[in-house]
Amino acid sequence: MRKIAIIPSKTPIDYLRSSTPKNLVNYFKYAGWEVYVMDGCSSIFEAYEKGVRTANVKSDDYVIMCHDDINILTNPIDFNSIIEGFLQKKKIGFLGVAGTKILRENCIWWQGMEIPGQNHLAGFVYHGNTLFDMQATFYGQPGPVVAMDGVFLACLGSTLLNIRLTQPQMFVGAWDFYDIYYTLQAHFKGFKNHVVPIQIFHQSLGDTNGKTSWHKNREALIHHLGDKLPVILT
Numbered sequence: 001m002r003k004i005a006i007i008p009s010k011t012p013i014d015y016l017r018s019s020t021p022k023n024l025v026n027y028f029k030y031a032g033w034e035v036y037v038m039d040g041c042s043s044i045f046e047a048y049e050k051g052v053r054t055a056n057v058k059s060d061d062y063v064i065m066c067h068d069d070i071n072i073l074t075n076p077i078d079f080n081s082i083i084e085g086f087l088q089k090k091k092i093g094f095l096g097v098a099g100t101k102i103l104r105e106n107c108i109w110w111q112g113m114e115i116p117g118q119n120h121l122a123g124f125v126y127h128g129n130t131l132f133d134m135q136a137t138f139y140g141q142p143g144p145v146v147a148m149d150g151v152f153l154a155c156l157g158s159t160l161l162n163i164r165l166t167q168p169q170m171f172v173g174a175w176d177f178y179d180i181y182y183t184l185q186a187h188f189k190g191f192k193n194h195v196v197p198i199q200i201f202h203q204s205l206g207d208t209n210g211k212t213s214w215h216k217n218r219e220a221l222i223h224h225l226g227d228k229l230p231v232i233l234t
Helices: 019-030 044-054 076-087 178-188 212-228
Strands: 003-009 034-039 062-066 070-072 092-096 098-100 121-127 135-140 143-145 152-156 192-195 200-202
Touching: 003 019, 003 044, 019 034, 019 070, 034 044, 044 062, 044 178, 062 076, 076 092, 076 152, 092 178, 098 135, 098 192, 152 178, 178 192, 178 212
Parallel strands: 003 034, 003 062, 092 192, 121 200
Antiparallel strands: 062 152, 070 200, 092 152, 098 121, 121 135, 143 192
16 A cells, blocks of 8 residues: 555646645655655646546555645644544545535536525635635535535546546536536545645635636536536435
């Protein structure tokens, strides 16, 4: 068993100028993970597919797939204990930091977070431009979900080898909705996706306004899923 972290990037990373990827790579190495930065790829689908192939991922490997603009705030010892503990559970699928027990007909996983008392969302993420102005976004208590955000995902190699990583023809956007596409595949195959209590800072405000490709991929997935929506945890 190996511990492998795959980090995609749209453009080649200048490690001398970009502190976040450098800090992230150093964190993973300190925690005992092999790191594969897949930069300059044409899509996130290509990055993950190429990363799995380059790392020669086997069924019993532990694999992390995450954005390059995050900092992991959980200390490395606890981080490894959480990842390893959950990945040893029977029929475990993807682990993540934010997700939903109900994927509604519009395929927006965080739908309903503004409603007081909602309990279908799970997770906790810090967002912001820097570590000094980050703000906490609490979705709900960690637990089992059907789909998750792709800012941070972890799984066994066997999960990745049992789903389709290649960009589907229905998606026109190269960097969007891969996370729902991947985690739903695992759910439909009987794997159990789970949001876990790992704390991260995401150097982003998470705004989807104006992201045409995000909305086009969302609409394509809605059409593809058809009467399977809504997807509800049972």
